[in-house]
Amino acid sequence: MAESHAAPSDSSQYYIPHGSPWPIRASVALFAMMLGAVAYLNDWAGGWAFAPGAVLLAYMFFGWFSTVIGENQHGIFNLQVDRSFRMGMMWFIFSEVMFFAAFFGALFYARVLSVPWLGGEGVKVFTNFILWPHFEANWPTNGPAHVGGLANGEFTPMAPTPIPAINTAILLTSGLTVTIAHHALRAGNRARLALFLALTFLLGFTFVGLQAHEYGEAYRDLGLRLTTGIYGSTFFMLTGFHGLHVTIGAIMLTVIWLRVLRGHFTPNRHFAFEAVAWYWHFVDVVWLGLFIFVYWL
Amino acid sequence: MIREKLAHILLALAASAVTLTAHAESGWNQLNMTQGVTHISREIYHLHMKIFWICVAIGVVVFAVMIWSIVNYRRSKGAVPDVTLVHNTRVEFIWTIVPVFILVAMAVPAARTLIEIEDTSKTELTIKVTGFQWGWQYDYLDDGVMYYSRLDHRSDAARELLSGIDPESVEHYLLNVDHPFVVPVDTKVRLLVTGADVIHSWWVPAFGVKKDAIPGFVNEAWFKIDKDKPGLYRGQCAELCGRDHGFMPIVVDARSKEDFAAWLKQTAAAQKQAAAPATPAAAPVPTAATEEKAPWPKS
Amino acid sequence: MAEVLTTASHDDHDHKPHGWRRWVYATNHKDIGTMYLIFACIMFFVGGGAAMLIRLELFKPGLQFFDPQFFNSLTTMHALIMIFGAVMPAWTGLANWMIPMQLGAPDMALPRLNNLSFWILPFAFTLLLSSFFVPGGAPAGGWTMYPPLILQTGAAFPMLIFSVHLMGASSILGAINVIVTIMNMRASGITLLRMPLFVWTWLITAYLLIAVMPVLAGAVTMLLTDHFFGTTFFTAAGGGDPVMFQHIFWFFGHPEVYILILPAFGIISEVIPTFSRKPLFGYEAMVYATASIAFLSFIVWAHHMFTVGMPLAAQLFFMLSTMLIAVPTGVKVFNWTATMWKGSLSFEPPMLFALAFLFLFTIGGFSGLMLAIVPADYQYQDTYFVVAHFHYVLVPGAIFGIMAGVYYWLPKWTGRMYDQTLAKWHFWLSTIFVNVLFFPQHFLGLAGMPRRIPDYAVQFTDWNMVSSIGGFGFGLAQLLFPYLIWKCVRSGVPVGPRAWEGAHGLEWELPSPPPYHSWTTPPSDAVIARGAEH
Ligand code: HEA
Ligand code: HEA
Numbered sequence A: 001m002a003e004s005h006a007a008p009s010d011s012s013q014y015y016i017p018h019g020s021p022w023p024i025r026a027s028v029a030l031f032a033m034m035l036g037a038v039a040y041l042n043d044w045a046g047g048w049a050f051a052p053g054a055v056l057l058a059y060m061f062f063g064w065f066s067t068v069i070g071e072n073q074h075g076i077f078n079l080q081v082d083r084s085f086r087m088g089m090m091w092f093i094f095s096e097v098m099f100f101a102a103f104f105g106a107l108f109y110a111r112v113l114s115v116p117w118l119g120g121e122g123v124k125v126f127t128n129f130i131l132w133p134h135f136e137a138n139w140p141t142n143g144p145a146h147v148g149g150l151a152n153g154e155f156t157p158m159a160p161t162p163i164p165a166i167n168t169a170i171l172l173t174s175g176l177t178v179t180i181a182h183h184a185l186r187a188g189n190r191a192r193l194a195l196f197l198a199l200t201f202l203l204g205f206t207f208v209g210l211q212a213h214e215y216g217e218a219y220r221d222l223g224l225r226l227t228t229g230i231y232g233s234t235f236f237m238l239t240g241f242h243g244l245h246v247t248i249g250a251i252m253l254t255v256i257w258l259r260v261l262r263g264h265f266t267p268n269r270h271f272a273f274e275a276v277a278w279y280w281h282f283v284d285v286v287w288l289g290l291f292i293f294v295y296w297l
Numbered sequence B: 001m002i003r004e005k006l007a008h009i010l011l012a013l014a015a016s017a018v019t020l021t022a023h024a025e026s027g028w029n030q031l032n033m034t035q036g037v038t039h040i041s042r043e044i045y046h047l048h049m050k051i052f053w054i055c056v057a058i059g060v061v062v063f064a065v066m067i068w069s070i071v072n073y074r075r076s077k078g079a080v081p082d083v084t085l086v087h088n089t090r091v092e093f094i095w096t097i098v099p100v101f102i103l104v105a106m107a108v109p110a111a112r113t114l115i116e117i118e119d120t121s122k123t124e125l126t127i128k129v130t131g132f133q134w135g136w137q138y139d140y141l142d143d144g145v146m147y148y149s150r151l152d153h154r155s156d157a158a159r160e161l162l163s164g165i166d167p168e169s170v171e172h173y174l175l176n177v178d179h180p181f182v183v184p185v186d187t188k189v190r191l192l193v194t195g196a197d198v199i200h201s202w203w204v205p206a207f208g209v210k211k212d213a214i215p216g217f218v219n220e221a222w223f224k225i226d227k228d229k230p231g232l233y234r235g236q237c238a239e240l241c242g243r244d245h246g247f248m249p250i251v252v253d254a255r256s257k258e259d260f261a262a263w264l265k266q267t268a269a270a271q272k273q274a275a276a277p278a279t280p281a282a283a284p285v286p287t288a289a290t291e292e293k294a295p296w297p298k299s
Numbered sequence C: 001m002a003e004v005l006t007t008a009s010h011d012d013h014d015h016k017p018h019g020w021r022r023w024v025y026a027t028n029h030k031d032i033g034t035m036y037l038i039f040a041c042i043m044f045f046v047g048g049g050a051a052m053l054i055r056l057e058l059f060k061p062g063l064q065f066f067d068p069q070f071f072n073s074l075t076t077m078h079a080l081i082m083i084f085g086a087v088m089p090a091w092t093g094l095a096n097w098m099i100p101m102q103l104g105a106p107d108m109a110l111p112r113l114n115n116l117s118f119w120i121l122p123f124a125f126t127l128l129l130s131s132f133f134v135p136g137g138a139p140a141g142g143w144t145m146y147p148p149l150i151l152q153t154g155a156a157f158p159m160l161i162f163s164v165h166l167m168g169a170s171s172i173l174g175a176i177n178v179i180v181t182i183m184n185m186r187a188s189g190i191t192l193l194r195m196p197l198f199v200w201t202w203l204i205t206a207y208l209l210i211a212v213m214p215v216l217a218g219a220v221t222m223l224l225t226d227h228f229f230g231t232t233f234f235t236a237a238g239g240g241d242p243v244m245f246q247h248i249f250w251f252f253g254h255p256e257v258y259i260l261i262l263p264a265f266g267i268i269s270e271v272i273p274t275f276s277r278k279p280l281f282g283y284e285a286m287v288y289a290t291a292s293i294a295f296l297s298f299i300v301w302a303h304h305m306f307t308v309g310m311p312l313a314a315q316l317f318f319m320l321s322t323m324l325i326a327v328p329t330g331v332k333v334f335n336w337t338a339t340m341w342k343g344s345l346s347f348e349p350p351m352l353f354a355l356a357f358l359f360l361f362t363i364g365g366f367s368g369l370m371l372a373i374v375p376a377d378y379q380y381q382d383t384y385f386v387v388a389h390f391h392y393v394l395v396p397g398a399i400f401g402i403m404a405g406v407y408y409w410l411p412k413w414t415g416r417m418y419d420q421t422l423a424k425w426h427f428w429l430s431t432i433f434v435n436v437l438f439f440p441q442h443f444l445g446l447a448g449m450p451r452r453i454p455d456y457a458v459q460f461t462d463w464n465m466v467s468s469i470g471g472f473g474f475g476l477a478q479l480l481f482p483y484l485i486w487k488c489v490r491s492g493v494p495v496g497p498r499a500w501e502g503a504h505g506l507e508w509e510l511p512s513p514p515p516y517h518s519w520t521t522p523p524s525d526a527v528i529a530r531g532a533e534h
């Protein structure tokens, strides 16, 4: 990129806080949460063990963001600071993409390599012949030992319709509404902005609701669980982490909406809004990948 | 060359250590890869030496230039820097392209050997090898012979923490087993390698064979021992597999075709009448096959 | 937050927060950099302590000190501590100190994030190290954490997973900060191709970090769910594959090893020109070589897995792609050599470490190339030949790179010159002993000694003794390092802005020690012209 000028814009200096209590609180919160998780998973404590960390974390997020928002409202961030925030957000989203890439990688590996190998294809003829003689490679599968599933080891895969299809429509629409909201913000049409932003996160929460319903069905009737072999593993880990991101995104959109109602953001300075919008589009794109490779193909 | 030189320096430095150890001679000459007793292991050895010498040659040239500069362009000798020398497209091109050719010269024989190794066709005898914590199970699929092979008792006693037994006093310390793996020479033996619990790796340097034993999967490997090379060949598990990873050696007892046939016949008969196929010492090991029939724990 | 707002407006930029707040609430790149470096040094000693215990048990055959399980824990923790606790934080510390100074920036772009990415680390390692005291002991499955073995870990298992998550988060945040700083904080006139190579290599390292740390996080998350929630990613019975983990891990793991070495390349590229009193040879070629190494590092991962039984085509592909890395790396080695050619060399401690790096890293590279040759790797894999290879690139590679950097910039940081004679002792002892320590491991590996074993056959005794003696020597030599720094801070002789006569770069245009905020007013074009010539 072209070299940037530390030149003064609306605020002469690049703003550098002189110390902040929030990051250390964040570290402590994370640590507390992990300790809780360790204690819980090792049966040293009940689920409540998460609570302290979680509470701290929530408090930290609230405090940290209100600080930054406050500073922003005082107009002490110049354009260069704004640019830093944008770049930071973009690279953060990229790291999220790579996180999902790991699980997509697992999905493709299973579908293209390990399951066919167990079925005796390619270099692993004897794997099937000696260890899993009755197994025929197919997808979806819960593996040669029929792990998980119903009593008889069977399960029904998740159909791409109706719910997943509807969810796809919902997310795509929400991508549209958030863009409309953005244009409204640029055009200074606050009413429109508030309306479409609200629509966006409502759609988001609807998505999560439907997803939850789908999960319930899968666990109750389909014999499709996290433990249902490699299909169940990849299905729930991918859709689960995605669902988590939708929830986070929707919450962030709600916060932005509240800020809009408070009259925050100007037509040309609204980093937070854009950051969340980018995040929302990322969640959107990941879903398309999921819909195609997990539900459809 | 560098290696040799350094080796000698090391020898000097190590003199102190020599006095500490009982029989120094045995160890000092252990400097290089074995040539082994199969065509493949020799191929690998020669490949190894070839790359090694190429690297040494490059090293000599590169290091020579470095040393030359260090010696001749010292400030203390009043050297004045030639600050105009900041790049030279020609030399830069040369030292980018020349390595590529060197690499090709290495890759071609490597690929050839690899293709040879991967050719598992026309095998005459197939044996299933299962690694478990901590030992090996050998299963002569066509002949209904099966037995376990574990660290021999003398090593096992001596290797206990502060056992007080001097390893030097145990012959083939850690490289000896209760039941060696019997195979014929001059025969293309195919191994079907798998793991019962965690990943192990079946490695016998003299054959140039190292194959991971992966639970739930079967890997193929093969070796053909020279006709004139019957004898005992030793190896070790080559994948960290838990507490006793260092204590699951492999001993191959290579016999002439006739002796092997005789042994196989006799063992098969013996194992038929004996109810338990396994040696009494051996606890029943879950082979992946039984594992498959076992009802999988529904978590 | 109030206090933040009030301080925000005022412009006395040399005002330091005082007491514990200065460190715990730190947002200043130098304070955070200092904390990173101190943390790294402590971890180097802890991880080194583990290494000493390893060498102690391996001094002679038979088990004298440790239970095999505990030995495996030592090996595993040694590696995790050295890689994630010592080398990576040391690089981030140097980045924090130097990048803003070298780019004419007042500070890092995201100071609060900077604090977070540091302070996560002490907690992460508290979690990891405390696993020594839980039932089942510390993780013992190797730093590579292969399932199914790693799933046999006791109560330490979730501690391992979560500490890896924390380390990952820390590195990702740190990397984001570096990228944003480099892309957005350069003083006008410092174009990308005028940046010092340390900045360049760190920029590329940061991309690698953001690309692969999340993948590692994903991999260990799958381990977690396989262990506790019944997923079967790595279980054949359920349609998974233990080897799948290895693929995902090494997709992270190989770029990771370049994450450990690229910043060292940058430092060497600054030190050699300085003490050759001659601009770096082939600056642009260096930049492109670094970029190609980074690119290639994404398509070579399976060279760690040649024995798992991959299809022939895959083995051939990964062999060739791996060998290819020798080309850009060679370009770097040759450029460094050409920089010394017709130079005017003097041999202060940073230069000495850089020279040792030049020779010994190259040797490590050669053994790496040998490992890339698949049929030969069948014999090398999981032997001490591999251990020798990676220690040559990591210890006289990465660690010496860090030493060179610290000895190069210490006068700038403290405004004082350290005891160069003592530093040369540190250098000579380290360089001699590191070879005594690791060179014999080539022989051991070729002679057939597997790695990750607490006890060995008697014919390996002699070279193991040599290696251990080298190890203790090297370890003791390292004690000079912190002493030397302490002595420098207390009683070093004050130095001017340009501590080394041949030094170029904006950092040398600032006073030593530099002001609390490096460039509150961006450097003038004249200063840049003087500084930014490489
Ligand atoms: C700083 C870290 C670092 C670096 C830089 C490297 C660099 C390289 N490594 Fe290494 N490697 C590790 C850290 C590193 N490695 C670690 C930690 C492991 C073990 C992990 C574990 O299992 O625990 C490992 C293991 C490892 C293996 C797996 C071994 C096995 O387990 O069987 C392989 C195989 O290909 C390999 C190859 C290479 C190659 C080809 C390079 C190349 O980049 C080297 C290129 C450099 C040169 C070649 C020298 C200079 C070049 C010239 C002078 C030009 C002319 C030269 C020629 C034309 C030959 N490495
Ligand atoms: C950057 C990474 C890094 C660094 C710097 C080191 C540094 C050292 N390593 Fe490390 N090592 C690895 C990364 C690293 N290693 C990895 C990735 C593995 C593979 C792990 C696995 O298989 O999973 C490994 C494995 C490994 C092994 C093989 C273990 C096994 O296979 O069972 C050995 C054995 O000799 C070893 C030794 C050493 C030594 C002696 C040092 C020395 O350089 C350390 C020197 C430093 C000190 C000694 C500390 C300073 C001094 C003191 C603490 C004072 C006290 C000193 C005395 C009492 C003498 N390492």
Ligand code: CUA
Pocket (backbone or CB within 6 Å): B131, B132, B134, B199, B200, B201, B237, B238, B239, B240, B241, B242, B244, B245, B246, B248
């Ligand atoms: Cu079995 Cu290591």
Ligand SMILES: [Cu+2]
Pocket (backbone or CB within 6 Å): C253, C254, C257, C300, C301, C303, C304
């Ligand atoms: Cu690698």
